[in-house]
Amino acid sequence: MEPYGSSKWPDPDPPRPHFLPPAADPPEPPAPRPPIKHSSIAAILFFLGILGLVCAGAFFGGELQQFLYGSSETQSQPVRPGLAPFGQRDDPLPGQEEADAPLGAPPPVVHPSSSYKFLAVKEDGTPLAYSPCRPIHYVVNSDIAPASWQALVERAVQQASWATGLKFIYDGPSSEIPSPNRSGYQPERYGDRWAPVLISWSTPEQVPRLTGQTVGLGGSSSIGLSNGYKAYVTGTVSLDAPQFADIVDTPNGDEIGVAVIMHELGHLVGLDHVDDPRQLMFGQASWVRQYAAGDLTGLAKLGAGPCSKDF
Template sequence: MEPDGSPYGPDPYPPPNPRGPLQNPTPQIRHRSIAAIAFLLLVLGLVCAGAYFSGEVQRTWTGPAAQSQVPRPGVLPFGQRQDPLPGREEADAPLGTPPPLQRTSNSYKFLAVKDDGTPVAYSPCRPIHYVVNSTLAPASWQPLVEEAVRQASLASGLKFIYDGPTSEVPTSNRAGYQPEMYGDRWAPVLIAWTTPEQVPRLAGQTVGLGGSSSIGLSNGYKAYVTGTVSLDEPQFAGIMDSPQGKEIGVAVIMHELGHVLGLDHVDDPRQLMYDQASWVRQYAAGDRTGLAKLGTGPCSKDF
């Protein structure tokens, strides 16, 4: 706006000024003013156009809150997402149910619980896929894994599907979504024989590690989506050379699968989830009670 209050003429109520002529702009001043406004409008138009094409306008309109929101799975095209398309293989009802418990026990503990006190678990309405890296495994690894998976599935009611071999090696920060290796889905559970050099936490007397990664949704839903079982090849080979090597080997894998499904260690030496080596070879009453609870979690098509 012109100093006189209007770009089109003098202010109808100009302030008193003894010099008079300055109350009414001369044509030269008016032309310069109009030219200055046009120049400013041109510059503003160029800035807005550049901001639009660079995305600045969009960010200004949406605001900081929208910028901080993580895109929901499936919004971006495949290849650009950080999570798979939600709801893959999610049925309308659980694929299986835990068997009736002949005996219950409080000797179990969950690795993680939600705000309502229920454990974080896998969805019972979709299968748990798993792959095996057997590069360092003993020759008889397959029946050991199959039996351990069968027992974990039976106790929890959760369905497992073997997807075959993999070249993936365990890491401490394994990605839950690896589309370049496993396609547009959550990465399958990885079972692998490895060494303390590759997995430092296996140093010492630790023969195996197991655990899962979870996802949390804005509605409060939490669930495990993938996991890893890492087995110390040198120690496992020594177990297999022992008189009851096969039974112990299966029990070790069952123990780690218990962690994958959500069980923590307990102080009860009568349970397979006891934190030290013991004579127990099967899931006991406390293990089965905990696994049954983990197998009856909620379903969700939102992840």
């Protein structure tokens, strides 16, 4: 997904959150994958019930890096958040809703598998993840969604929450349109907190990366503290409304729609594509409808990240 507007994001002085500095040892770039086929065969298979799930996954690594590493522009915010009054700072008061212990836990991994990949790995080798000690709030822009959207989102979120142990809270509808420059702090719209995750049905005109066969995009943005703590704070899942409508109109269309959202939520919490067609995080058309062994192994690790009250 698109990185959030780096120039709008806060970079307060330590020890408050700021953009992650350029890393000397950047994460290994995603393995090259064959280009996504836009063939009529794929379209036919799609209507036979194959999950026509095509993400711009190849773009994820680079874009996420661009966000994580920020730019020189992002390093200049002088105001320490939490010290300036509301309305005069660029990120929320730290520690909101952060509990002393994780709110949930991923289930035991029954079938461990190495068939998963993280979008970003920290210097200590653990994956970049959301804090499990605070809920992930989300809003939905369903203006052009299919009528059944709410049940589909609820089912997908339930599965992602179960697999990670992360707690998700639906905050209701939003009229926000996804943007490549989306700010992670929008107090006028969402109050004094990190902006919630935005799940939206969009058009390729609104989200150019949905052009072509790409049904959805998902990903998150992160902060870093001077003590080395890093975590995702918000993100987006953008679904191609016209293509998604075609999906749910097919036999078993609801199942496929749920799987598409689950795949994007996998990206949201930190999973990258894998080249294994048995996994839901496979980046091309697939029959898979549920998180499989590799997905579940990775999601469990993403639900076991560290907590912090400092952001």
